[in-house]
Amino acid sequence: MSLTAEIDLSENKIIQYETDPKILQSWLGGRGYAAYLLYNRVGPEVAPFAPENCLIFSTGRLNGTTWPAASRYHVTFKSPATGAYGYANSGGHFGPELSKAGYDALVITGRAKTPVLIQINGSSIQILPANHLWGLSTTATEEAILASGAGGRVACIGPAGENRVYYAAIINDGGRAAARSGPGAVMGSKNLKAIHVVAGNANRATSMDFKNIAKQQFQKLLTSRNTQGLMNESTLYLMQIKNKIGDLPTRNHQSGQVPFIHRLDTASFSRYWVNRKGCTACPIRCARTAQVSSGKFAAKIEGPEYESADSFGPLVWNADPEIVIRANELCNQMGLDTISTGVSIAFAMECHQRGLLDDPEFSLDWGDPESILGLIQRIADRSGIGELLASGTRHAAEKIGRNACDYAIQVKGVELPRQEPRVCKAFGLGHAVSNRGADHLYGLPTIDLAGHWEVAHKLFPEAILSRLMDVADETYKPEVLITGEHFSAIVDSLGLCKFSTAETYIVLPEDIAAGLTALGFPYSKQELLTAAERIVNLERLYNVRHHFSRKDDYLPKRFTTEPLEIYQYAPAAGENHAVRSEKPISVAEIHDFDAMLDHYYDLRGWSDAGIPTVDTLQRLAIADSISLAAVRAANG
Incomplete structure (x- = not known):
């Protein structure tokens, strides 16, 4: 049976019921189902830290099966960072275990009087005291919960979540993070320390047809050239590539390259690797365990991934991989998003550079x-300068005043991930329009950047391909982005990893449709894409209801007013860094952001203000789920 559980922590009350199959068919599950639930339960009158806010853990229909890389779970909520729509996504093993226990979603509301944990054992759910866990790091919390010998998987918060840091994360499986837009802060506001899934009932029953299709996709992922970099080098293979093209954010995006990239590439980090790891059912197994065995930066983590390596490396002008590993570990222990934490530190450093900010301690x-390391701790504790930075760079800039907002690299209150919008223009547009704030995974528009020509030939008219695949050409970037947004919504809703799908285009929507149909949930490729478009529009409507519009779909002015010079770097004999060419080899800049935005809105069927039209919502059958009165009012 497919279940939804409503858990009211204020009333210590749990209600379980069978999930409506018609709703799942329309919204796919996972991200889509959670968007539907949040829209219908949490309105503009509810503050992010109010007991009435929902914290929704949701799984996808492919979780708990043999489908490759079906390891992801979703957390959806009203975000303290954006003040509106928020979600986070994580891999590992927690999501599949929750799915095997039979749950499509846990809808958590209320606020416990004292700290609690939720324990799930099959169809049994208990709310248990957790006073003894409050204040512990995420590792100590997980170890304490599992010390009973019951086994299972744990998702928990650290001190940052308890202290309601706006970018606090939920950590599962010892280092996997549902991090973006503040889920840990919402979880902390509910006095919920952890969720412990003791055991699912069993793997979901599947047909031989499904198993054969899943096996075929598994083999494709194992042998594709598009996965080899991930398999052999982890996501750190991106460090050298991005530095070469100027797409390695440096010193808070003042530059896109560093002369010391050889100290932060795969070869440098691999000296600290202990083993290779992977999430449930994953043939790629891109993760590594890294360990600094001794010294003041001693640490052991799963990672670092590219985003964290840049956040605590070039972004803050650090060339020591041991500091990166230690910073990543400290964020995991405190329960912090490494992306927003790194950007917040870089923001503080640039404000200091510009004469806007000093601190007696650092x-x-x-x-x-x-x-670098001290600010992580202060942010998690909300102590000293950490109190200023703990609500994100947008709020910090408002408090500092003067022109500090120029150095707050954020959209809708969420700090930018590690792409350079002047180089990766489809990503830049994606950061601006993403409904959960700046986000590379909302659209993941990799077709042009990764040179997916075979995919492009299948998806777009031949007449536009030369311009669409030109990374510097802005004309067809909205087409690339919307394709990625729809594919990403599909995989987020079904519990899939994007490295197998929207990043590499190995497993395609038609493959997923065939698998779902064999699983007993019939979809065509077009039906999946329509459901994905429906999800993006409903998430957009959630923000419209909170008075978001075109004014919120912007990039920090650094990206639209400051050209980025890109240089060639050559190794220097006897030197510990590369030598930069005397003159730049190219200059990257966004020429007409408004034109890209207009074209994006037009393709989406939204008004000039970025609001879905009634015709669009009726075409997508969203009118069956919500009242259109507010939409008509917003569109004038």
Whole structure:
């Protein structure tokens, strides 16, 4: 049986019921089902930290099966960072276990009087005291819960979530993070320390047809050239590539390259690798365990991934991989999003550089180890300068005043991930329009950047391909982005990893449709894509209801007013860094952001203000799920 559980922590009350199959068919599950639930339960009158806010853990229909890389779960909520729509996504093993226990969603509301944990054992759910866990790191929390010998999987918050840091994360399986837009803060506001899935009932029953299709996709992922970099080098293979093309955010995006990339590439980090890991049912197994065995930066983590390596490396002008590993570990232990934490530290350092910010405890100089690691702890504790930074760079800039907002690299209150919008223009547009704030995974528009020509030939008219695949050409970037947004909505809703799908285009929507049909949930490729478009529009409507519009779909002015010079770097004999060419080899800039935005809105069937029209919502059958009165009012 497919279940939804409503857990009211204020009333210590649990209600379980069978999920409506018609709703799942329309919204796919996972991200889509959670968007439907949040829209219908949490309105503009509910504050992010109010007991009435929902914290929704949701799984996809492919979780708990043999489908390759079906390891992801979703957390949806009203975000303290955006003040509106928020979600986070994580891999590992927690999601499949929750799915095997039979749950499509846990809808958690209320606020416990004292700290609690939720324990799930098959169809049994209990709310248990957790006073003894409050204040512990995420690792200590997981170890304490599993010390009973019951086994299972744990998702929990650390001190950052308890202290309601706006970008606090939920950590599962010892280092996997549902991090973006503040789920840990909402979880902390409910006095919920952890969720412990003791055991699912069993793998979901599947037909031989489904197993054969899943096996075929597994083999495709194992042998595709598009997965080899991930398999052999982890996501760190991106460091050298991005540095070469100017897409490695450096010193808070003042540059896109560093001369010391050889100290932060795969070869450098691999010296610290202990083993290779993977999520449930994953043939790619891109993760590595890295360990610094001794010294003041001693640490052991799963990672670092590219985003974290840049956040605590080039972004803050640090060339020491041991500091990166230690910073990543500290974020995991405290329960912090590494992306927003790194950007917040870089923001503080640039404000110091510009004469806007000083601190009696830390120098705030670029690359200073004490500042990097010390600020992580202060942010998690909300102590000292950490109190300023713990609500994100948008709020910090407002408090600092003067022109500090120029250095707050955020959209809708969420800090930018590690792409350079002047180089990766489809990503830049995606950061601006993403409904959960700046986000590379909302659209993941990789077709042009990764040179997916075979995919492009299948999806777009031949007449536009030369311009569409030109990374610098802005004309057809909205087409690339919308394709990625729909594919990403599908995989987020079904519990799939994007490295197998929307990043690499190995497993395609038609493959997923065939698998779902064999599983007993009939979909065509077009029906999946229509459901994905429906999800993006409903998420957009959630923000419209909170008075979001075109004014919120912007990039920080650094990206639209400051050209980015890109240089060639050559190794220097006897030197510990590369030598930069005397003159730039190219200059990257966004020429007409408004034109891209207009074209994006037009393709989406939205008004000039970025609001879905009634005709669009009726075409997508969203009118069956919501009242259109507010939409008509917003569109004038």
